[in-house]
Amino acid sequence: MLIERTFGGTVEDILKGARNLRDVHPLNAARIIYRSAVEEYNRMLDEVKRNFTFTSYCGEEMIKNSADALRDLWEEHPEEEGIIQVRVSDEGILRIEVEDNGLGLSDGAKRHLFQRKFTTKDHSYIGKQGIGMLLSKREIFDFGGDMGYIEKNRGVIFWSELGLYLGDELNYARFY
Secondary structure (H helix, E strand, O other): OEEEEEEEEOHHHHOOOOOOHHHOOHHHHHHHHHHHHHHHHHHHHHHOOOOOHHHHHHHHHHHHHHHHHHHHHHHHOOOOOEEEEEEEEEOOEEEEEEEEOOOOOOHHHHHHOOOOOOOOOOOOOOOOOOOHHHHHHHHHHHOOOEEEEEEOOOOEEEEEEEEEEEOOEEEOOOOO
């Protein structure tokens, strides 16, 4: 079963109905996208009947990073449409993908993404402790899975895979 949801728009589209012009800001648009995507992501996990706490946390961290990437995109280009796609696939392996069309990962981010106290967030409302992706990867790895990212021309796809119990056997994750 593959479930896919897309969230996005321009800052103006997302913040239609803002009470005043101060509310029309990339950070507020990123917050709305983040909340909507996380809420729907947890519904998607329920649909595939795989709502493990660590899986939920891992996906939320990937969504958080994508929302921050859109915030950065909109700060430079508020007229552009930012998009986050969330995909959950459950075919013996639980695969979660979060894709965005942000500005991509810097070379520094690529080198340090899964290290302690590394963050790309300088003014994020969501958190900036620099341990979210590290904890996510450790948790997934401890359960026989893996986590990583794929670069695109523009943006990033964060992914995680985890083996699922099928009857009495554990179907271990494939690694890409």
